[in-house]
Amino acid sequence: MSLLRIENLRIALNGDPQAEVVKGLDLAIEPGQTMCLVGESGSGKSLTALATMGLLPNVLQVTDGSIRIKDEELLRASRSRMRSLRATAMSMIFQEPMTALNPVARVGQQIEEVLEFHSDFSAAQRKSRAMDMMEAVHLPDVEKMYRSFPHQLSGGQRQRIMIAMALVMRPQLLIADEPTTALDVTTQAQILKLIQELREEQGTAVLFITHDMGVVSEIADDVTVLKLGEVMETQPVESLLRHPKTDYSRDLLASVPSQVPRPARDPSSDQIVLETRDLCKTYGGGGLLKRGREVKAAQDVSISLIKGRTLGIVGESGSGKSTVARCIMRLIDPSSGEIVVGGTDIATLSQRALKPERRKIQIVFQDPMRSLNPRIEIGQSIIEGPLNFGGSREAAMKRARELLELVGLPASAVNRFPHQFSGGQRQRIAIARALAMDPDVLVADEAVSALDVSVQAQVLDLLSELQERLGLGILFITHDLGVAAQICDDVLVMQHGRVVEYGPAGEVLGNPKQDYTKALIKAAPGRHWDFANFRPFAEAAE
Amino acid sequence: MLLYILQRILAAVPVIGFVALFVFLLLRLTPGDPAAIIAGDTATPAQLEAIRDSLGLNEPLLIQFFTWIGQLLQGDFGTSILSRKPVIDLIADRMEPTISLALTTITLSVLIAVPLGVIAAWKQGTLIDRFVMLLSVLGFSVPVFVIGYLMISTFSLGLGWFPVQGFKPISDGIGPFLHRITLPTLTLTLLYIALIARITRTSMLEILGDDYIRTARAKGLPERTVLMRHALRNCSVPIITVIGIGFALIISGVVVTESVFNLPGLGRLTVDAVLSRDYPVIQAVILLASLIYVAINLLIDIAYVLLDPRIRYS
Numbered sequence: 001m002s003l004l005r006i007e008n009l010r011i012a013l014n015g016d017p018q019a020e021v022v023k024g025l026d027l028a029i030e031p032g033q034t035m036c037l038v039g040e041s042g043s044g045k046s047l048t049a050l051a052t053m054g055l056l057p058n059v060l061q062v063t064d065g066s067i068r069i070k071d072e073e074l075l076r077a078s079r080s081r082m083r084s085l086r087a088t089a090m091s092m093i094f095q096e097p098m099t100a101l102n103p104v105a106r107v108g109q110q111i112e113e114v115l116e117f118h119s120d121f122s123a124a125q126r127k128s129r130a131m132d133m134m135e136a137v138h139l140p141d142v143e144k145m146y147r148s149f150p151h152q153l154s155g156g157q158r159q160r161i162m163i164a165m166a167l168v169m170r171p172q173l174l175i176a177d178e179p180t181t182a183l184d185v186t187t188q189a190q191i192l193k194l195i196q197e198l199r200e201e202q203g204t205a206v207l208f209i210t211h212d213m214g215v216v217s218e219i220a221d222d223v224t225v226l227k228l229g230e231v232m233e234t235q236p237v238e239s240l241l242r243h244p245k246t247d248y249s250r251d252l253l254a255s256v257p258s259q260v261p262r263p264a265r266d267p268s269s270d271q272i273v274l275e276t277r278d279l280c281k282t283y284g285g286g287g288l289l290k291r292g293r294e295v296k297a298a299q300d301v302s303i304s305l306i307k308g309r310t311l312g313i314v315g316e317s318g319s320g321k322s323t324v325a326r327c328i329m330r331l332i333d334p335s336s337g338e339i340v341v342g343g344t345d346i347a348t349l350s351q352r353a354l355k356p357e358r359r360k361i362q363i364v365f366q367d368p369m370r371s372l373n374p375r376i377e378i379g380q381s382i383i384e385g386p387l388n389f390g391g392s393r394e395a396a397m398k399r400a401r402e403l404l405e406l407v408g409l410p411a412s413a414v415n416r417f418p419h420q421f422s423g424g425q426r427q428r429i430a431i432a433r434a435l436a437m438d439p440d441v442l443v444a445d446e447a448v449s450a451l452d453v454s455v456q457a458q459v460l461d462l463l464s465e466l467q468e469r470l471g472l473g474i475l476f477i478t479h480d481l482g483v484a485a486q487i488c489d490d491v492l493v494m495q496h497g498r499v500v501e502y503g504p505a506g507e508v509l510g511n512p513k514q515d516y517t518k519a520l521i522k523a524a525p526g527r528h529w530d531f532a533n534f535r536p537f538a539e540a541a542e
Numbered sequence: 543m544l545l546y547i548l549q550r551i552l553a554a555v556p557v558i559g560f561v562a563l564f565v566f567l568l569l570r571l572t573p574g575d576p577a578a579i580i581a582g583d584t585a586t587p588a589q590l591e592a593i594r595d596s597l598g599l600n601e602p603l604l605i606q607f608f609t610w611i612g613q614l615l616q617g618d619f620g621t622s623i624l625s626r627k628p629v630i631d632l633i634a635d636r637m638e639p640t641i642s643l644a645l646t647t648i649t650l651s652v653l654i655a656v657p658l659g660v661i662a663a664w665k666q667g668t669l670i671d672r673f674v675m676l677l678s679v680l681g682f683s684v685p686v687f688v689i690g691y692l693m694i695s696t697f698s699l700g701l702g703w704f705p706v707q708g709f710k711p712i713s714d715g716i717g718p719f720l721h722r723i724t725l726p727t728l729t730l731t732l733l734y735i736a737l738i739a740r741i742t743r744t745s746m747l748e749i750l751g752d753d754y755i756r757t758a759r760a761k762g763l764p765e766r767t768v769l770m771r772h773a774l775r776n777c778s779v780p781i782i783t784v785i786g787i788g789f790a791l792i793i794s795g796v797v798v799t800e801s802v803f804n805l806p807g808l809g810r811l812t813v814d815a816v817l818s819r820d821y822p823v824i825q826a827v828i829l830l831a832s833l834i835y836v837a838i839n840l841l842i843d844i845a846y847v848l849l850d851p852r853i854r855y856s
């Protein structure tokens with residue numbers, strides 16, 4: 001008997017069969033098994049999980065099918081029955097540990113609360129059980145941690161609290177919805193290990209939802225691939241990675257950026273388009289009565305970017321990589337150092353003197369959903385910059401149409417609004433907007449991080465193509481070593497605001513000298529698999 | 543924390559000083575002469591001049607201002623031009639009705655409005671929600687004096703349950719006190735119910751979409767616990783803000799309600815003082831109001847720290 005069996009599950013918007021988002025999904029999980037549910041956005045993987053927990057938002061309704069846990073039909077269970085099954089038979093952890101905990105309650109009490117409603121324990125028993133569970137997820141200094149508020153903990157610690165909360169009643173099924181997506185790679189590796197460990201200890205089955213094939217290769221027993229609410233295939237992990245049965249799975253795997261750096265390119269030019277010398281950014285330190293705490297967000301960062309080349313800055317959150325990008329754009333003012341763009345030091349220019357220099361350097365941000373003004377037609381967004389520098393509206397609009405075609409969108413799209421485009425399309429628009437200024441340097445700040453892998457691969461291809469055609473120098477900020485390996489000529493690794501290692505991509509990522517770089521590479525999930533060639537790297541070497 | 547409170551109190555000194563200067567100048571610049579009102583219609587110019595002299599109104603403005611500030615610093619609020627009583631006594635007499643009315647109104651409003659707001663947000667889009675929203679539109683748009691006279695005509699003149707006007711201090715017994723303060727409280731409370739219910743509903747709606755509410759439900763908690771323990775506490779900051787400002791508003795000026803129900807409160811004192819250009823009284827009342835605002839804002843800020851551990855003062 002399967003632990004969880006989902007049959008012909010159908011979920012529709014407002015119960016309208018025309019607006020189905022999950023279309024007849026079948027899934028079975030055996031006790032103790034780890035099943036990965038993979039798919040891109042809109043595949044229905046999270047909705048399937050929420051439907052199982054009975055937590056679908058009101059606008060979505062299950063229209064057909066069955067979800068059974070140990071042969072009990074959940075879709076016909078009463079509200080109070082569902083409540084008592086949650087946390088005892090099945091638990092769920094979520095993607096954003098930063099927001100998933102109540103900010104005004106102590107974390108220990110949030111764990112205890114589960115016991116308050118699902119057990120007959122006395123207050124003292126509850127507390128000791130909660131503390132035991134916090135030990136089990138390897139939180140340090142449990143006594144102190146118990147009384148902490150969520151904002152006092154790091155992202156990884158918060159996710160450990162979530163896991164402790166989910167497993168404190170020893171449910172047989174843990175549903176994990178992208179639990180490591182928002183975490184840094186080193187933290188991600190620790191959390192994955194923890195989930196594996198608790199699974200073995202408690203015999204919990206795990207339904208693990210992810211978009212990351214690297215993570216899948218590390219933890220899955222079996223994998224179900226979803227696309228637009230339909231199951232493409234279900235296979236044991238190894239056979240899926242080696243022999244995907246459907247074209248969709250094959251494409252998905254082929255899009256995964258490989259951790260192995262691409263072959264080095266010969267520089268076609270030696271013209272330096274962007275250079276920084278000893279760039280520093282310090283926050284705080286001011287204060288009227290006493291000196292505030294100083295935070296050195298970036299220290300002595302010196303880079304140089306050559307025309308037509310890509311320089312990657314990689315690092316975890318808090319490493320200072322975005323601070324550097326923002327200083328270079330003069331979105332924030334550097335504390336000291338030089339920023340030389342096309343021969344001019346712009347680090348200390350006044351806003352007025354800076355204006356003509358801004359043409360030369362443009363930026364594309366991470367989240368395409370928020371970086372375009374939702375109330376302005378995209379054509380207007382694109383021509384705003386050029387109009388600011390003078391020039392006729394007609395000429396600018398003509399150029400906007402050309403640019404849209406250049407980034408692979410129809411020229412007629414100029415009159416549409418951002419919400420009429422997908423995430424990948426919006427990122428293309430953002431690139432067109434940056435290119436409208438004819439810059440020498442394009443700064444891409446995590447520009448593909450919010451995109452699905454297949455879309456990510458397309459946008460990366462587009463950037464390479466544009467670079468070749470226009471001779472752009474690209475400064476590419478990313479936390480993803482695979483992406484960096486695929487697009488960068490040179491790589492700079494940052495940690496705590498300092499440069500750890502800087503050199504050609506092949507050297508830094510292929511043969512790292514520093515311990516931190518080695519640790520980063522080691523933590524990246526799926527580094528043993530050559531997804532695009534459907535085999536482990538070890539076999540390729542033979 | 544103590545240091546912070548001290549800093550805040552010190553920071554309030556220039557604010558109050560500025561208010562004092564502003565009030566003083568504003569009054570001197572408005573037309574109207576207190577001497578003329580005291581002297582009556584038949585006074586001769588010489589008599590007027592004598593009265594002005596005795597009140598110190600013929601001194602240069604700067605001298606008048608610093609004389610007043612000097613007295614204030616010694617705790618002397620001056621004497622009323624009209625009644626010749628010390629201003630401080632006048633205000634003290636009028637405080638009790640106003641503070642009583644503020645306390646009963648805010649207490650009743652919170653008790654009714656917060657649950658209404660929570661339920662409206664929880665049942666968003668249902669009949670209950672629409673009823674609450676309708677009530678709040680009514681509360682905002684119907685003028686207080688209309689509600690006041692409706693209350694009087696229904697409950698006093700019609701049903702005879704409550705007296706038409708007047709006030710009894712709480713020292714006369716809780717029964718007579720409540721008997722007289724009920725109608726003014728009901729009259730004023732509708733506006734504050736509207737305000738607080740609306741803020742509660744809006745903040746709850748926002749909070750109910752947050753991730754930790756989903757977490758609380760995923761833990762299998764009953765809906766009541768999700769709403770009260772997890773959601774409501776997280777919207778307490780905006781709700782407390784509105785309650786505090788509401789309280790300050792009532793204390794510093796419920797002129798209409800006090801007039802309708804003939805309550806001898808601060809609002810009435812202010813109106814009478816303004817009509818007779820009783821400068822010392824007006825100045826003192828406005829200064830008091832600004833003090834109350836500063837104090838309540840400080841209390842609100844302290845409440846933030848207690849309610850939300852993420853807010854810390856250094």
